[in-house]
Amino acid sequence: MENDQEILYWTRGRFSFGEITVCCSDQGVREIRFASARQKNGRRKTGKTERVLRAAGSSQKPGARLARKTLHELKEYEQGGLKRFTVPIDTCGTPFEKMVWEELLRIPYGKTASYGEVARKVGNPRGARAVGMANNKNPIPIIVPCHRVIASDGKLSGYAGGLRMKTQLLRLEQGAL
Structure with a gap:
């Protein structure tokens, strides 16, 4: 049986409240991690799904664009200009x-x-x-x-x-x- 593969794009930013890494799928924000959980490119297995992590950089893939937009919205939030986030979310949970x-x-x-x-x-x-x-x-x-x-x-x-x-x-x- 072949495993599914999921590609997440990440980017990182510094804020007054700490360093944050944002990970996005093509559907929405999947994870926000604080400085203690450093993110790198690579692969990780979660159940039958292999997660492929890529730096968003200047990629035009939907997940990469979402990661950059999320970071931008977090900056607006930090400056008091954003009261409600508009980026889609893509959570996994019960x-x-x-x-x-x-x-x-x-x-x-x-x-x-x-x-x-x-x-x-x-x-x-x-x-x-x-x-x-x-x-x-x-x-x-x-x-x-x-x-x-x-x-x-x-x-x-x-x-x-x-x-x-x-x-x-x-x-x-x-x-x-």
Whole structure:
């Protein structure tokens, strides 16, 4: 049996909140990684699919153009000029994870919601921990704004980029930077 092959294009940028690598398929943004997870060209197996990673550079392939556009939108976001991302997303996850990520997209710029509030909105009122796990698996933080989810007591908890970055993103959105 022959394996499927998926080509993702990546590009990297520096931001006030850290270095970010964006990976895109031809359909949309697949991953955003923080500096701790360096990206290189190469191949990786995920199940039966072989992922081929290529630098976006000046390629005119749809995924490469999307990677560059995503980086541009992240820069606009950082400067306070973009409140809602327009790039398409192409996430892989369980049905529950995708439902949570869709709900995160409904949290307005500059606002927060608790894990419990998100759980109630996705029909799982006792699922605050499950929402936390879905946030943990969110492959495109910032665009799918898991940084806007906080503990029920108003405290910040867990974030892939660290609590310092989560604080910076929330302050940016609330006009405190």
